[in-house]
Amino acid sequence: MIQPLVDVSRDFPILNRRINGHRLVYLDSAATSQKPESVIEAVDAYYHQSNANVFRSVHTLAEESTTQFTEAREKVGRFIGASQAEEVVFTRGTTEGLNMVARGFGDRFVKEGDEIVLSPMEHHSNLIPWQQLARRTGAVLRYIELADDGTISLEAIREAVTPRTRLLALSRISNVLGTINPIPEAADLVHRHGGIVVVDGAQSVPHEPTDVQALGADFLAFSGHKMCGPTGIGALWGKMPLLERMDPIMYGGEMISYVDRETATWAEVPQKFEGGTPNIAGAIGLGAAVDYLTQVGMEAIHRHSLALAELAFATLESIPGVSVYGPAHPHAAALSFNIDGIHPHDVAQVFDSQGVAVRAGHHCAQPLMQWLGVGSTARASFYLYNGEDDIQRLKDAILETKRYFKR
Amino acid sequence: MNLDELYRETILDHNQSPRNKKELENPTKTVGLLNPTCGDQIRLDLQLEHGKVTDVGFTGHGCSISMASASMLTDAIKGKTVEEALALAGHFKAFLTGTPSPVTLGDLEALQGVSQFPSRVKCATLAHNALEKALNEETR
Numbered sequence: 001m002i003q004p005l006v007d008v009s010r011d012f013p014i015l016n017r018r019i020n021g022h023r024l025v026y027l028d029s030a031a032t033s034q035k036p037e038s039v040i041e042a043v044d045a046y047y048h049q050s051n052a053n054v055f056r057s058v059h060t061l062a063e064e065s066t067t068q069f070t071e072a073r074e075k076v077g078r079f080i081g082a083s084q085a086e087e088v089v090f091t092r093g094t095t096e097g098l099n100m101v102a103r104g105f106g107d108r109f110v111k112e113g114d115e116i117v118l119s120p121m122e123h124h125s126n127l128i129p130w131q132q133l134a135r136r137t138g139a140v141l142r143y144i145e146l147a148d149d150g151t152i153s154l155e156a157i158r159e160a161v162t163p164r165t166r167l168l169a170l171s172r173i174s175n176v177l178g179t180i181n182p183i184p185e186a187a188d189l190v191h192r193h194g195g196i197v198v199v200d201g202a203q204s205v206p207h208e209p210t211d212v213q214a215l216g217a218d219f220l221a222f223s224g225h226k227m228c229g230p231t232g233i234g235a236l237w238g239k240m241p242l243l244e245r246m247d248p249i250m251y252g253g254e255m256i257s258y259v260d261r262e263t264a265t266w267a268e269v270p271q272k273f274e275g276g277t278p279n280i281a282g283a284i285g286l287g288a289a290v291d292y293l294t295q296v297g298m299e300a301i302h303r304h305s306l307a308l309a310e311l312a313f314a315t316l317e318s319i320p321g322v323s324v325y326g327p328a329h330p331h332a333a334a335l336s337f338n339i340d341g342i343h344p345h346d347v348a349q350v351f352d353s354q355g356v357a358v359r360a361g362h363h364c365a366q367p368l369m370q371w372l373g374v375g376s377t378a379r380a381s382f383y384l385y386n387g388e389d390d391i392q393r394l395k396d397a398i399l400e401t402k403r404y405f406k407r
Numbered sequence: 408m409n410l411d412e413l414y415r416e417t418i419l420d421h422n423q424s425p426r427n428k429k430e431l432e433n434p435t436k437t438v439g440l441l442n443p444t445c446g447d448q449i450r451l452d453l454q455l456e457h458g459k460v461t462d463v464g465f466t467g468h469g470c471s472i473s474m475a476s477a478s479m480l481t482d483a484i485k486g487k488t489v490e491e492a493l494a495l496a497g498h499f500k501a502f503l504t505g506t507p508s509p510v511t512l513g514d515l516e517a518l519q520g521v522s523q524f525p526s527r528v529k530c531a532t533l534a535h536n537a538l539e540k541a542l543n544e545e546t547r
Contacts, residue, residue, distance in 0.1 A: 345445055345470035345530065346414075353410045362446040369446060375468050376446045404410065405419075405471075 002311065002388040005296055005304050011036045012385050022355025025393045030175050030203060030334040030381030031359050032225045035289075039228055042288035043281045054280055055254055055271070069280050072287030073270075076235050079290045080201075080220065081211035087243065089236045089270040090283050094202040095125040097221030097236030098169070100273065101198055102129035104247040105219075106167070112138030114166035117190070119144045119152060119181070120371045121174045124364040126200040130169050139166065146371060149327045150177040157186045165195040172204035172215070176363045176379065177326030178309055178334045180204075187216025196242065202226060206383070207305045207333050209298040218242055224282060229289035233282030236273070243269040250275040301384050305333035308382040312391045319398055321407060325372060336363070336377040339398060342405050344378040350401040351378075356393055413524055414471065417517035421475035426482045429464040438541040442533050447473050451481075451537040460484050460492055465537075470530050472521060477534035479514040484538070493542050496535040503528055 008015050012034045017024045026034060046068065052061035054069045070085075077085035091097045106129075110116065116130050116139050134141050144152055144160040152170075161168065168190045172183050187197040196218040201210065205220075206227035212220050219242070223234040238246065248255055248266060255275035257265040266272040293301065309331045316324045321340040339347055344360035351358050359379045362369045369375060380394055401407075434452035441448055447469030454462035463481045468474075480499075484492040498508040499515055503522050521531045 343468075343470035343474075345472075345527070349413065349524070349527070350410060361444065366446065375448070404414070 002304070002307055004387040005300060005384040006036075008385045011038075011292075013037070015385055019355040019357070020353050022393075025356045025386075025390045027380040027382065027386065027390065027394060028357045028359050029206075029226070029383035029386075030379065032231065033206065033228050033383050034385060035230065035285075036228055036292050038292050039230065039285050039288045043230060043285040046281050046284045051281075053277055065280055068284050068287075069278070072283040075287040075290045077237075079210070079294065080205065080235075080237055081213055082237055083213075084240065086268070086270055087237055087240055089238070089243070089273045090278050091221070091234045091236050092232055092279070093223040093225070093234035094123075094200060094221045097219075097234060098126055098198065098200065099129045100236055100249055101219050101221070101238070101246070102133045103249045104273075105196075105242065105245075106130075106133040107136065108245070108247055110137045110139050110166050113164065114139045115142050115162060115164040116140070117142045117144060117160050117165050117168045117170075117195075119170055120146060120367045121150065121152075121177060121179065121365065122169070122171055122367070123175055123200065123202065124366070125202075126169050126171055126198075127367065130167075140164075144170075150174070150325060151179050151327050152181050152186075154182060154185055157182070157189060161186070161189050161193060161195075163193050165190055165193050167196050167198060169198045169200070171200040171202070173207065173332045173334070174326070174365075174368075175203050175334050176336050176365050176368055176377065178332040178336075179326055180208075180330055180332050184214065184216045191216070203332065203334060206293075206301075208302040212237055224286040224289060227286075227289055228292055229286035230279075230282045233279045233286045235286075240269065243273075246273075248272050248275065252276050296384055304384060305382055306330055308386055308388075308391065309333050309335050311388065312380060312382070312394060315391055315395050316398065319395065321402065322398060325377065333383065334379060334381040336379045338374060338377055339401060339407065341407050342401060344376045346405065347378045347398075347401050350404050351397045354393070354397045354400055356397040358394075412520040413527070415517045415520060417479075417514050418471060418475040421478040421514065422471035425465075425474055425478040427464050427478065427485075428466060430466055431462055431464045434464075436541045436544070438537050438544075440533060440537040440540065442469070442473070442529055444529065445470070447530065447533060449473070449477055449533050449537050451477075451534065451541060453538075453541055455489065458488050458490075460487055460489065465534060469533065470527075472518070472527050472530040473533045476515070476518055476531045479518070480534045480538065483513050483515060489542050492538065496538050499535055500532055503531060 050064040052065045074085040198219045199217040201222035205222040220237045225231040252275035325336045348360035431452035435455040436453040449467035
C-alpha cells in the first residue's frame with residue numbers, strides 16, 4: 001500500500017476539505033501543487049515582520065528582506081546544482097524564463113538558417129517562443145519525432161539534430177504523457193554541434209532530483225507553484241558565461257549600472273534580468289518550498305511519483321473503454337487518459353461530483369493532441385501528498401462516470 | 408451538487424442523437440469557432456433564403472453540453488428569420504445568466520442548470536457564438 005510521503009492533514013490542511021460530500025482527492029498537481037503550511041507561514045511571516053523593498057534601503061526591514069531574498073536564491077541554486085547562486089534568475093515562472101531566453105539570447109545569437117530543435121510534446125510555453133524566434137530570425141524549426149508510446153529515442157534525436165542545430169528546447173518531463181526525456185544524451189549531441197540546450201523543467205524540478213551539470217543543460221526554466229511554492233515565482237537558471245552575454249528583456253529600476261540621458265549600462269547577473277521590484281514574498285516562499293522538498297527528499301519524491309503514476313497506469317488500463325497515453329514504465333507523475341464516448345470535460349465534471357479534482361483539456365499542448373489524434377484528454381497527476389487510496393478513488397470515479405453516461 | 412441538474416435527460420438525448428449534425432452541400436454561410444480553453448471545435452453551415460434560415464447543420468467535437476447545445480440551437484432556428492435567430496441566441500445567453508427569456512427557448516431551456524456551473528457556460532454558448540458570428544456578418 002503506497003502511503004503519502006508526508007503527514008497530509010498537518011502539512012496540507014486544504015486536503016482535509018470535503019468536496020460535494022467526499023474527501024477531496026487532488027490529482028491536479030501538474031497544473032499547480034498544493035502548498036505546505038511551512039510555505040504559507042514563510043510568506044505570512046515575511047509580510048508580517050520583514051516586508052520592505054530589496055537592495056535599495058539601509059533600514060532594518062530592508063536588510064532583513066534583502067537577506068531573506070538572497071538566501072532564497074542560494075537555496076534554489078543549491079537545489080538544482082548551480083555553480084553559484086547568481087546563476088539563478090527569479091522569474092514569474094517557466095513561461096517567463098523561456099521567453100527571456102528566446103528574446104534575450106535567441107534574438108542575439110540565432111541567425112537565419114540556424115535550426116531550432118523541438119519535440120511535438122512541448123507545452124505551448126516551450127513552443128511558441130521558439131516559433132516566434134524563428135519568424136523573427138529566419139531560423140528553421142525541426143521536430144524530434146515521437147515513438148508510438150510517446151517516448152523520444154536517441155535515434156530520433158540523432159535524426160533531428162544536425163550541424164546547423166543552434167538550440168535544442170526540450171522538456172525533461174512531459175506534462176501530458178509523463179515521459180522522461182533523455183536530456184543528457186541529447187545535450188551531448190547538441191553540444192558537439194556547438195548548439196545550446198534549453199530545458200523546460202516545469203514538471204521535472206518538482207518531481208526528481210535536479211543537477212543542471214549532470215543534465216547537460218545550458219538553461220533550465222521552472223516554476224515555483226508546481227513544487228509547493230507560491231504562484232507568480234519561478235526561476236531561470238543559466239550558465240554564467242551565457243547569462244553574461246544574454247540581453248535583458250525588461251528594462252527599468254534595479255537592473256542598471258549607470259544611466260545618463262541617452263544611454264544605460266546593465267547591472268551584473270542576475271540583477272540585470274530582474275528589472276522592477278521582484279516578487280520578494282514569492283521568492284521567500286519558494287525558498288521555504290525548497291527546504292520542505294529537501295527535507296522529504298527528492299529521491300523519495302521521485303520514486304513515489306513514479307510508483308503512483310505507474311500503478312495508476314496499470315489500474316486505468318485494465319478498465320474497459322479507458323485509453324491511457326504515454327509509456328507504462330517509466331511514467332512520471334502526469335497521466336492522461338480518455339473514456340470512450342465521454343468528453344474529458346464531462347469526465348472532469350462527474351469526477352468533481354465525486355470530490356476528485358483532475359484537469360481536462362488540451363493541457364497547453366495542442367500539437368501533442370494532434371499527434372495523439374484526440375481533441376483533449378483528462379489528466380490525473382500525483383505528488384507527495386497522494387497515496388494509493390487516491391488511485392482507488394480515481395478508479396471509482398471512472399466507473400461512476402461510465403455508469404452515469406451509460407458507457 | 409446534483410449532476411442531474413446539469414445533465415438533464417434532454418441534454419443527454421441530444422448528445423446521444425444530435426439533430427442536424429451534418430455538413431450542408433452549398434451553404435450560404437459557414438463559420439468555424441474554437442473554444443481555446445478546451446480545444447472544442449464547431450463548424451456551423453447555414454442555408455439562408457430571403458432572410459430566413461432554411462437549413463442548418465453543424466459538425467465538430469466537444470463535450471456533451473456544447474454538442475447538445477448545438478443540436479438544440481440548430482433545431483430551434485430552422486425556419487426562423489435571421490433577426491429572430493440572432494435574437495434567440497441573445498435571449499439564450501441572457502437566460503444562462505438568470506434573465507428569463509421573452510420567447511420560448513424550447514429544448515434549450517434544459518440547459519438552465521449550466522448557470523450553476525460557471526466554467527461550463529462557454530460550452531453551452533459555443534454554437535450560439537458561432538451563429539452570431541455568421542449572422543452578424545450577414546446583416547452587416
